[in-house]
Amino acid sequence: MRKYIVPDTIAISDSGFLFMPSTGETFNLNKIGKEIFQMLQKGGTEEEVFKYILDEYDIDKSSFEKDFSDFVAQLQKYTLIKEE
Amino acid sequence: MKIAVTGLNATDNPGPGVPVIRCLKEAKDLNAEIIGLFYDSLDPGIYMENITSACYMIPYPSGGLNELYDRIRAIHEREKIDIIIPTLDSELYGFVKLEGKLNSLGIKTFLPTVEQLNIRAKDVLFRFCESNGIKAPKNILANSLQDLYSIPKEFNYPVVVKGIFYDAHIANNFEEVKNAFNKVRMKWGFPIIIQEFLRGDEFNVAALGNGTGEMTGAVAMRKLYITDKGKGWAGITIDDNRFLELSRIVIEKTKWRSGIELEFIKSAETGEYYLLEINPRFPAWTYLAPVAGQNLPYAMIRLTLGEDVKPFSGYKIGTIFVRSSWDLISDIKTFEKITTFGEIEWRK
Numbered sequence: 108m109r110k111y112i113v114p115d116t117i118a119i120s121d122s123g124f125l126f127m128p129s130t131g132e133t134f135n136l137n138k139i140g141k142e143i144f145q146m147l148q149k150g151g152t153e154e155e156v157f158k159y160i161l162d163e164y165d166i167d168k169s170s171f172e173k174d175f176s177d178f179v180a181q182l183q184k185y186t187l188i189k190e191e
Numbered sequence: 192m193k194i195a196v197t198g199l200n201a202t203d204n205p206g207p208g209v210p211v212i213r214c215l216k217e218a219k220d221l222n223a224e225i226i227g228l229f230y231d232s233l234d235p236g237i238y239m240e241n242i243t244s245a246c247y248m249i250p251y252p253s254g255g256l257n258e259l260y261d262r263i264r265a266i267h268e269r270e271k272i273d274i275i276i277p278t279l280d281s282e283l284y285g286f287v288k289l290e291g292k293l294n295s296l297g298i299k300t301f302l303p304t305v306e307q308l309n310i311r312a313k314d315v316l317f318r319f320c321e322s323n324g325i326k327a328p329k330n331i332l333a334n335s336l337q338d339l340y341s342i343p344k345e346f347n348y349p350v351v352v353k354g355i356f357y358d359a360h361i362a363n364n365f366e367e368v369k370n371a372f373n374k375v376r377m378k379w380g381f382p383i384i385i386q387e388f389l390r391g392d393e394f395n396v397a398a399l400g401n402g403t404g405e406m407t408g409a410v411a412m413r414k415l416y417i418t419d420k421g422k423g424w425a426g427i428t429i430d431d432n433r434f435l436e437l438s439r440i441v442i443e444k445t446k447w448r449s450g451i452e453l454e455f456i457k458s459a460e461t462g463e464y465y466l467l468e469i470n471p472r473f474p475a476w477t478y479l480a481p482v483a484g485q486n487l488p489y490a491m492i493r494l495t496l497g498e499d500v501k502p503f504s505g506y507k508i509g510t511i512f513v514r515s516s517w518d519l520i521s522d523i524k525t526f527e528k529i530t531t532f533g534e535i536e537w538r539k
Contacts, residue, residue: 116430128430128508130392131413158223 199236252285
């Protein structure tokens with residue numbers, strides 16, 4: 108059950124606009140990206156994210172596994188999250 | 192009070208004069224009239240509304256300090272200037288040398304010493320950084336084409352070819368280095384600085400040293416948009432204490448007395464912070480500082496007047512500047528006054 112740490116300083120707005128104060132970088136997340144990021148920010152586990160997305164949206168588990176893995180890799184690349 | 196400010200060349204390679212003036216005008220406690228001092232009759236700052244009360248052409252310091260002093264004295268007889276803020280790198284040595292004579296006229300300044308200017312000069316910066324535990328890109332100084340032949344032993348391409356005051360070109364091979372070397376030599380003379388090229392994001396700090404080693408204020412900014420001349424055309428204030436700590440070390444070690452800009456790069460490969468340049472004056476993006484909460488030019492005016500200025504603490508993160516290009520319309524009579532008489536008065 109993987110968990111991720113989101114730096115305290117990162118701020119995300121209701122529109123999914125993400126600002127990293129230490130570097131001045133900004134990012135835009137779509138609705139689902141924002142929901143996932145906010146869950147991770149609140150300490151949600153990978154399992155909890157999967158459960159929420161598969162319940163809420165019409166997507167099969169294997170497709171979401173791939174999408175989630177890509178998304179997490181992007182977030183890690185930009186140091187927006189790191190694995191606990 | 193009357194404050195004279197130079198560097199009205201608000202062009203695509205902008206001087207800091209206009210933004211420094213905007214900062215002073217932003218200071219509610221400051222009741223000052225601004226006198227613009229310019230070198231070129233097409234400096235855009237001359238033509239801007241509500242920036243200066245009057246503008247006067249002055250000769251370049253390189254044309255002789257006596258001529259510069261005589262001109263300032265003549266302007267002073269008319270305007271009774273209280274403070275002069277020179278804002279351009281290339282004029283600073285001249286103004287520092289004239290400081291005593293200007294003070295005798297009753298014109299105050301807040302400038303670094305020649306020794307302080309020399310410490311941060313582009314040709315000795317590496318040594319300064321090395322002895323103070325600050326990382327800086329390796330460089331060699333070239334005083335002839337012959338010196339260029341030592342490049343391949345020292346660095347990998349690309350390298351940066353820089354002039355002593357301004358100008359920087361990225362060169363990908365020896366032929367490009369020679370071309371850049373000749374361009375820079377023709378414009379700025381020797382030495383030419385050949386510097387290791389680092390990939391990474393660029394960050395700048397605008398700061399103020401009070402002359403005792405204390406940093407009165409500092410605002411760090413990340414360049415969001417960089418022009419082909421390497422100038423930041425948009426930027427955002429950031430929260431990274433490492434930049435402020437490094438700036439504090441520089442100001443403490445040099446006992447810096449004036450505005451200052453520190454240019455950093457955060458290596459994309461190692462994540463380490465490198466100091467690229469120290470510019471001995473406020474940057475052209477200085478106006479971001481008061482909007483973020485630190486009016487550094489106004490604080491410098493207060494220091495010039497001998498006031499006790501408490502160091503700023505913090506600033507608003509996420510404050511953005513976007514520079515714009517804006518046509519100013521004038522008429523032939525105005526242009527005539529500026530070009531023929533070297534002065535223009537905007538007072539109503």
